[in-house]
Amino acid sequence: MTSPPTGQPTRLPPTGPPAAPPSRAASRSGPVMIVPSRRRGHGVLPQWWLVLLDAVLVVGLGVLCSWPLGQVYTGRRWLLAVVVGLVLGVAVAWIGARWRWGPWLTALGVVVAYLAIGSAVAVPGRARNGLVPTADSLRDLVIGLVHSWRESLTLPVPLGETGVVLIVPFVTGLVGGLVAAVLLWRSRYPGLAGVVLALVLVLSAAFGDVSAPAALTRGLVVTLVAIVWLRWRSLRHVRARWGRRVLATLVVVGVAGGAAIGLGAMADPNANRVVLRDHVDPPFDPHDYPSPLAKFRAYKKEPLRTETSLFSVDGIESGTLVRLAVMDTYDGIVWNVSGGPDAVHDSGTFRRLRNDPDANAKATVRGEITVTGYTGVWVPSVGETLAMTPIKDGRADGEAAGELVINRETGTIAQIGGVEPGTTFEVEAVTPVPLVEEEISLLQGDASVTLPAPAVVPEELVDRVQRWQVEDGFNGGSGGLLAQFLRDAFREHGFYTDGIDDDVPAGHGASRLAELSKTPTPVGNAEQYAAAMALIGQRMGLPIRVVMGFKVPPGGGDVRGENVTAWTEVKLAGAGWVPFDPTPPEDQKLRKPNDTPDEDPQPQVLQPPRVPGEPKEASDNLQQGDGKRKELDVLAVLGTILGVVLDVAKVALLLSPLWGVLLFKFLRRRRRRRVSDATLRLTGAWHELADRVRDLGVRPAPGATRRESAYAVAERYPQDSAVTVVALAHTADRHVYGDGEPSIDEASAYWADVETALRRIRRSTPWWRRLRARFSLASVPWRAGVERVRSATGRRVRRAGRWLAGLGPVVRARSAVRSAGDRIGGLFRR
Incomplete structure (x- = not known):
């Protein structure tokens, strides 16, 4: 037996299980075990024309499914975000399928694409020139992944194009397009792509608005196209009569659509769609603020009465009623603004103010209202507001414009956080x-309006109105005729007082209105008369509400507290909300008899206590916009604590060293797979396999050969995986110790066989062990790295010590020279 030539490795005879058929990695003959070759199947891209068709349909159907989001955004930038997100997701899925990326690498590609493109699409205001990412834009993109969903639900709609709210449509399109394309091109169940698109539709509808035009038509189109497309795609190799199949699908979808239309017609016409924003607390709830009418008496006192200018008007005629707030809800204490989370549909809700693009052509009033001394959340307005632009320091204030909300049903406008003095509102x-x-007398009340019933109606008020009906000979009526009767009755039988000089109680609670009605001579001001007329009008079936505001003084200019007033509005069929002023003229005052001394004084009688629940008179310093005091909410405190814990956990997760472990393993695998030498590339594949199974818990003996390591794997995993790993060990030994060098193609094929073996091993491993293996340090040579760092640090410390020791003579010489100089200087001083 001759020995091999010097310098040639010894060829070891194969051991282990019997040989399997050769794979593409075995280009030379030999009795070795290898894995079967890769077959064309799942994970391989189909023909280019089918890929293009899939991409077009995913993007098109994704846009239709995301269309409900358009109801909560201004402009069309949300559509750009959805389209770019879908295209980007499909592109990443195609690249991943083309280069056979795993799930982690695909996820990394999505993150990179999100950060690279998201600045220009979702947060253009933070990007340089609207395109180039900056530190601020990247920070908004990262934080917006969490906060954008909450803000899109809590901010008043329609949402603008600033902030992080555009991240919602961008991420929806990105994730939806990616998952749908991956299921089409890399899974055994491509039909699940339709389920993904359906989830996009559900998510978009949940984050949309209560109004969704053509929702049924859009849903039928998406259903029809998706069914035909996915069915044809799965059976495209089968010869069938596709015309008949498509016709049958059209019939089925048409019948389903007809049934849906019929059920919709039978449903409650006043019912609305249920969306997520209906179940969250809105940022502006009018019930968090005092009733505007509660401050009525404060405007009649100094300094607000004549000394302080509340706001000034320009371009608005004298005598025009400037509305501050509309109140249609009475709780027995105050009239208040509705439109909160519990408001009825006819009271409307507060949404972001969107200027009418045709306001310039439609407007009949164009003026400016400049806030001077007025404070509060309610913004003065006139008529039906088409457009309102805040001006600050001579230019439009975009931040203030984003905080303007309006209740279109009542016309009330508010600014979140309160108006800022010095702001000018351009009104159209x-x-x-x-x-x-x-x-007016010929018009009937609008029966379609439904307002909340008043909580309390004083019986004294009902009796007084009934006596007026008898005295004035009112034979009944409704609508405009009834509103005119109530207005004239209060004006003729009542007397006016501002309540400042006279000892007349303020407020408009049930007891105050009862006192106003039971006296033979009612005395009050616009606060009491408007509240009383609206209350009895709602009791008698009128669609009526209270409005508080100011009347522009003669000559315009400054509006002060003396110009405050209140009136009622009645909804008449064909005429809208018509104003009625039931307050008597200011010169119609009650004359008091001359005071005469009482020669027989009566003992003082203790007066009964005041009815609890009456609102106290608003003080001069009352600032509307101060939220009402709330009791401690245990759930809110727990929610805050949980939020802090989650924030800390997120920061800890982002700063965790585990991400460094993932990065190290990724770079190690990348370096092994891209090495130029074919032999090193092939052995790198085996090292990758050994490291991965070591992370999964396989611990071969120290110094074990490839075959010994393969048999250690065979003891842990099923037979098919064991045979594959043993075959790979034989193949690696044959290429390393055999004659010649492997080619690049053979090394690439060996890498593919290693990935196939790893996939089989992972399938037979519990999910929690696979997750733990991702972050395992078993294959990371951290001990050797620590030792190298410690050795390098020790060498540097020793080198620094020697350098410092070398400075000793120099330091001593400098000290001697300094001492000699001191001695010489001392001689001269002597």
Whole structure:
């Protein structure tokens, strides 16, 4: 037996299980065990024309499914975000399928694409020139992944194009397009792509608005196209009569659509779609603020009465009613603004103010309202507001414009956080054409309006109105005729007082209105008369509400507290909300008899206590916008604590060294797979396999050969995986110790066989062990790295010590020279 030539490795005879058929990695003959060759199947891209068709349909159907999001955004930038997200997700899925990326590498590609493109699409205001990512834009993209979903639900709609709210449509399109394309091209169940698109539709509808035009038509189109496309795609190699199949699908979808239309027609016409934003607390709830009418008496006192200018008007005619707030809910204590989370549909809700693009052509009033001394959340407005632009320091204030909300049903406008003095509001509005008395008397009340019933109606008020009906000979009526009767009755039988000089109680609670009604001579101001007329009007079936505001003084200019007033509005069929002022003229005051001394004084009688629950008179320093005091909410505190814990956990997760472990393993695998030498590339594949199974818990003996390591794997995993790993060990030994060098193609094929073996091993491993293996340090030579760092640090410390020791003579010489100089200087001083 001759020995091999010097310098040639010894060829070891194969051991272990019998040989299997050769694979592409075995280019030379020999009795070795190898894995079967890769077959064309799942994970391999189909023909280019089918890939293109899939991509077009995923993007098109994804846009249709995301269309409900358009109801909560202004402009069309949300559509750009959805389209770019879908295209980007499909592109990453195609690249991953083309280069056979794993799930982790695909996820990394999505993150990179999100950060690279998201700045220009989702947060262009933070990017340089609207395109190039910056540190601020990247920070918004990372934080916005969590906060954008909450803000899109809590901010008033329609949402603008600033902040992080555009991340929602961008991420929806990105993730939806990626998952749908991956299922189409890399899974055994491509039909699940339709389920993904359906989930995109559900998510978009949940984050949308209560209104969704053509929702049924859009859903039928998506269903029809998706069914035909996915069915044809799965059976495209089968010869069938596709015309008949498509026709049958059209019939089925048409019948389903007809049934849906019929059920929709039978449903409650006043019902609305249920969306997520209906179940979260909105950022602006009018019930968090005092009733505007509660401050009525404070405006009548100094300094707000004549000394302080609340706001000034320009371009608005004298006598125009400037609305501050509309109140249609009475709880027995105050009239208040509705539109909160529990408001009825006819009261509307507060949504972000969106300026009408045709406001310039429609507006009949164009003016400016400049806030000076007024404070509060309610913004003065006129008529039906078409557009309102805040101006600060001579230019439009975009931040303030984003905080303007409006209740379109009542016309009330508010600014979140309160108006800021010095702000000028450019107003474009439409004022209704005034009606004459004869026209009003012929109109009926709008029966379609449903307002919340008042909580309390004083019996004294009901009795007084019934006596007025008898005295004035009112034979009944509704609508405009009833509103005119109530207005005239209060004006004729009542007397006016501002309550400042006279000892007349303030407020408009149930007890105050009862006192107003039971006296033979009712005395009050616009606060009491408007509240009383609206209360009895709702009791008698009128669609009526209270409005508080100011009347522009003659000559315009500054509006002060003396110009405050309140009136009622009644919804009449064909005419809208018509104003009625039931307050008597200011000169119609009650004359008091001359005071005469009482020669027989009566003992003082203790007065009964005041009815609890009456609102106290608003003080001069009352600032509307101060939220009402709330009790401690245990759930809110626990939610805050949980939020802090989650924030800390997120920071800890981002700063965790485990990400360094993942990065090290990724770079190690990448370096092994891209080495230029074919032999090193092939042995690197075996080292990758050995490291991966070591992370999974396989511990071969120290110094074990490839075959011994393979048999250690065979003891842990099923027979098919064991045979594959043993065959790979034989193949690696044959290429390393055999004659010649392997080619690059053979090394690449060996890498593919290693990945196949790893996939089989992972399938037979519990999910929790696979997750733990991702972050395992078993294959990371951290001990050797620590030892190298410690050795290098020791060498540097020793080198620094020697350098410092070498400085000793120099330091001593400098000290001697300094001492000699001191001695010489001392001689001269002597």
